[in-house]
Amino acid sequence: MEHKTALVSVYNKEGVADFCRSLVSLGWKIVSTGGTYKHLKDEGINATPVSEITGFPEILGGRVKTLHPKIHAGILAKNTAEHNRELGEKGIGRIDMVVVNLYPFKRVVSSNHDLDDALENIDIGGPTMIRAGAKNFMQVIVLTSPDDYNKVIKELKSNGDLMRELREELALKAFSHTADYDVAIANYFNSRRGEALPEKLLIAADKKIALRYGENPHQMAAFYAGNSFTDNFHKLQGKEISFNNMVDIDAAVSLIMEFDEPTAVILKHTNPCGAASSVRLADAYKLALSSDPLSAFGSIIAFNREVDGETALEVVKNFVEVVLAPSFSDEALKILSSKQNMRVIRADYNAIRQKMTVKSCLNGFLYQDADLSSLDLSSVKAVNGELPEGKTMEDVLFAWKLVKHTKSNAIVLVKDKKLLGSGAGQMSRVDSVRIAFEKAKRFSHDISGAVLASDAFFPFRDSIDIIAEKGVSIVVEPGGSKRDDEVIKASEEHGITLLFTGRRVFKH
Numbered sequence: 001m002e003h004k005t006a007l008v009s010v011y012n013k014e015g016v017a018d019f020c021r022s023l024v025s026l027g028w029k030i031v032s033t034g035g036t037y038k039h040l041k042d043e044g045i046n047a048t049p050v051s052e053i054t055g056f057p058e059i060l061g062g063r064v065k066t067l068h069p070k071i072h073a074g075i076l077a078k079n080t081a082e083h084n085r086e087l088g089e090k091g092i093g094r095i096d097m098v099v100v101n102l103y104p105f106k107r108v109v110s111s112n113h114d115l116d117d118a119l120e121n122i123d124i125g126g127p128t129m130i131r132a133g134a135k136n137f138m139q140v141i142v143l144t145s146p147d148d149y150n151k152v153i154k155e156l157k158s159n160g161d162l163m164r165e166l167r168e169e170l171a172l173k174a175f176s177h178t179a180d181y182d183v184a185i186a187n188y189f190n191s192r193r194g195e196a197l198p199e200k201l202l203i204a205a206d207k208k209i210a211l212r213y214g215e216n217p218h219q220m221a222a223f224y225a226g227n228s229f230t231d232n233f234h235k236l237q238g239k240e241i242s243f244n245n246m247v248d249i250d251a252a253v254s255l256i257m258e259f260d261e262p263t264a265v266i267l268k269h270t271n272p273c274g275a276a277s278s279v280r281l282a283d284a285y286k287l288a289l290s291s292d293p294l295s296a297f298g299s300i301i302a303f304n305r306e307v308d309g310e311t312a313l314e315v316v317k318n319f320v321e322v323v324l325a326p327s328f329s330d331e332a333l334k335i336l337s338s339k340q341n342m343r344v345i346r347a348d349y350n351a352i353r354q355k356m357t358v359k360s361c362l363n364g365f366l367y368q369d370a371d372l373s374s375l376d377l378s379s380v381k382a383v384n385g386e387l388p389e390g391k392t393m394e395d396v397l398f399a400w401k402l403v404k405h406t407k408s409n410a411i412v413l414v415k416d417k418k419l420l421g422s423g424a425g426q427m428s429r430v431d432s433v434r435i436a437f438e439k440a441k442r443f444s445h446d447i448s449g450a451v452l453a454s455d456a457f458f459p460f461r462d463s464i465d466i467i468a469e470k471g472v473s474i475v476v477e478p479g480g481s482k483r484d485d486e487v488i489k490a491s492e493e494h495g496i497t498l499l500f501t502g503r504r505v506f507k508h
Helices: 016-025 034-042 050-054 069-076 081-090 105-109 115-120 125-135 146-159 164-192 199-204 243-256 281-291 309-315 330-336 390-404 429-442 462-470 484-494
Strands: 004-010 028-032 097-101 141-143 207-210 222-225 233-237 263-268 271-277 299-303 320-325 343-347 356-361 364-369 381-384 411-414 419-423 451-454 474-477 497-500
Touching: 004 016, 004 034, 004 069, 004 125, 016 028, 016 034, 016 097, 016 146, 028 034, 028 050, 050 069, 069 081, 069 125, 097 125, 105 115, 105 164, 125 141, 125 164, 141 146, 141 164, 146 164, 233 330, 243 263, 243 271, 243 299, 243 320, 243 343, 263 281, 271 281, 271 390, 271 419, 281 299, 281 309, 281 419, 309 330, 381 484, 390 411, 390 451, 390 474, 411 429, 419 429, 429 451, 429 462, 462 484, 484 497
Parallel strands: 004 028, 004 097, 097 141, 299 320, 320 343, 451 474, 474 497
Antiparallel strands: 207 222, 233 343, 263 271, 263 299, 356 364, 381 497, 411 419, 411 451
């Protein structure tokens, strides 16, 4: 194997001596700095101090030791004739591996410290070497975690080099490492100003958008977003957006994207209180509004088509907080401008739709993939009665889309692709059932032939008994309860078609 050089400069020295010993046995030369150099020498490993490479001693108490062209040119040089010529002319050797981890900034600022302690633990040379190595990963192996030492040695022993896939994986890990480090520092200085933001959120969010206030007026709030959001979300008019507006907008985008036909959805506190599909957008909106016109007061409306003048005329008849659509006609914008405080937002739903969800929890975070699934008809089973067809099956699909975006425990009633009533966020599923029927009754909806959907299984037969009493004969739910047999038996007794989807769609 040709002679290669590894630059090793680590704060966390776990396993580094054994790693370097293995590199030396494979013919590598070790170049090192400060405390790492001393540690390796104490372990009997032959290493060359960085100062021998640079021809310049460490200065300023170790603050400057690797920030030198003979180090960074060796890391950044590509394997081209021009770069090789320049290295030769300047007497610079290649650096083929960078093994670096950083000063323990997080640990220092998490305990008793002063500003000087924090500043002294901001690594400068380390992140620079890591980023240089990661940028040039095709020529340079970059290692930031002791967890990867054995994997790299194994690959070097087997193949003499690392495959591109592993090189790129290590580069990604390196960039994530420096990003996490920089975010911790930024968050520290934010905290000194009383503006701390959770670290992991800052990594993906580079633009701060001021919000009117938080969940309540006495709470400060901001929205942190990347370019994918700011380039595709445009407030065309209206008051400043609040924290609650953003939460509702997020829910509205996720829901409206479920539908292909011209559709209008109306949300209040993230739950759909009105929804309908129709041939014409204005008709879809009027039908959606009739679902529950009382709850629609101060709501968020989302459309999946360009809002035209006719639809806009219907919208301005009511008090609306936010209107959201992929586009608006000039006529519609003129009409909507009569409600100066109403927020009118043009958005590319595909670009801003959540691919993940993150929630704060116990001074930490809960992460999960966003639920982008749709109901697979082949997985729907009729455990009592027969699978519906035609318009009834369309209502089954419509109901499932709505219940998926309604807070648990969730029940929705649907007929002719229109929401008739919903029960959301109740501690008891049977209460959600009662509320859905009460809503439908309050606004005189005809529920004969309606479909009822539940986001999770019915744990007892009591809900089925109430559903039968109200006259609904088709129920769709995930199934999976230990009392499924009891629920199926109840549906048989009442002549209810009971469909199991095999998929739960809780939304907490």
